[in-house]
Amino acid sequence: MRMRRKKHGAERIAACAELLIQLPQTETPAPVMPALYFPAARQNMPVWLEIGCGKGGFATGMAAAHPQANFLAMERVADVACLALEKAKACAAQRPEDNLRFIIANAERLDEFFAPASFTDLFLNFSDPWPKKGYAKRRLTHRNFLEQYKKLLVPGGYLHFKTDNDDLFAFSIEEFAAFGLTLVWKTDDLHNSAYNEGNVETEYEHNFASKGKNIHAALLRFEDGAAQ
Numbered sequence: 001m002r003m004r005r006k007k008h009g010a011e012r013i014a015a016c017a018e019l020l021i022q023l024p025q026t027e028t029p030a031p032v033m034p035a036l037y038f039p040a041a042r043q044n045m046p047v048w049l050e051i052g053c054g055k056g057g058f059a060t061g062m063a064a065a066h067p068q069a070n071f072l073a074m075e076r077v078a079d080v081a082c083l084a085l086e087k088a089k090a091c092a093a094q095r096p097e098d099n100l101r102f103i104i105a106n107a108e109r110l111d112e113f114f115a116p117a118s119f120t121d122l123f124l125n126f127s128d129p130w131p132k133k134g135y136a137k138r139r140l141t142h143r144n145f146l147e148q149y150k151k152l153l154v155p156g157g158y159l160h161f162k163t164d165n166d167d168l169f170a171f172s173i174e175e176f177a178a179f180g181l182t183l184v185w186k187t188d189d190l191h192n193s194a195y196n197e198g199n200v201e202t203e204y205e206h207n208f209a210s211k212g213k214n215i216h217a218a219l220l221r222f223e224d225g226a227a228q
């Protein structure tokens with residue numbers, strides 16, 4: 001997602017500080033359990049992670065709809081994260097619980113930041129497709145990323161994946177199978193399927209679906225996670 005540099009971006013992000021996790025500015029941070037970033041009474045609840053949250057519509061909607069979970073949304077572009085933070089702040093009254101946090105970071109360093117078995121569920125929504133073959137390793141469903149996710153998810157943890165991109169979906173389904181993930185379900189037309197119940201739309205999803213594009217989705221399970 002490209003965008004012009006936000007005026008007063010740093011101040012605008014600072015104004016949402018209560019929603020932002022600040023990572024230690026060291027080259028080798030000590031990995032933490034992300035549950036610690038939520039209120040004490042919620043620290044025994046599952047943490048869900050979204051990578052590449054964009055403008056934050058999904059994170060905001062999911063946190064409001066699922067008060068039983070802690071939701072952590074990661075975005076690597078600060079100016080985009082700024083919009084997500086502002087949206088989440090504006091919608092605070094719609095969340096029954098204080099269960100939403102953001103982190104501005106690149107997922108390539110996920111396992112440096114977070115301890116093994118940190119998350120029960122991971123969400124990848126409309127991830128950048130990186131269509132050129134030479135860039136396949138940058139796709140968030142490439143097996144190198146799956147290796148990281150396996151460490152970070154609890155055994156039996158779930159990966160939820162949605163995309164408009166036909167080629168990325170085909171590539172990802174192959175990667176998931178090669179990696180030995182269990183395919184719980186998949187659909188090439190989420191919005192006209194039984195799996196759409198409870199679906200929270202992302203900004204990209206809304207855009208593509210409103211132009212008539214079918215949305216691919218899949219749910220995968222990591223049978224053996226970090227603790228095994």
Ligand SMILES: C[S@@+](CC[C@H](N)C(=O)[O-])C[C@H]1O[C@@H](n2cnc3c(N)ncnc32)[C@H](O)[C@@H]1O
Pocket residue numbers: 001051052053054055074075076077080105106107108125126127128202203204205
């Ligand atoms: C195509 S946009 C989709 C945004 C949102 N998920 C949606 O569906 O509306 C992909 C987003 O993922 C972010 N992203 C891509 N690679 C990332 C990475 N390695 N770590 C964190 N964020 C990433 C991009 O900056 C961009 O905001």
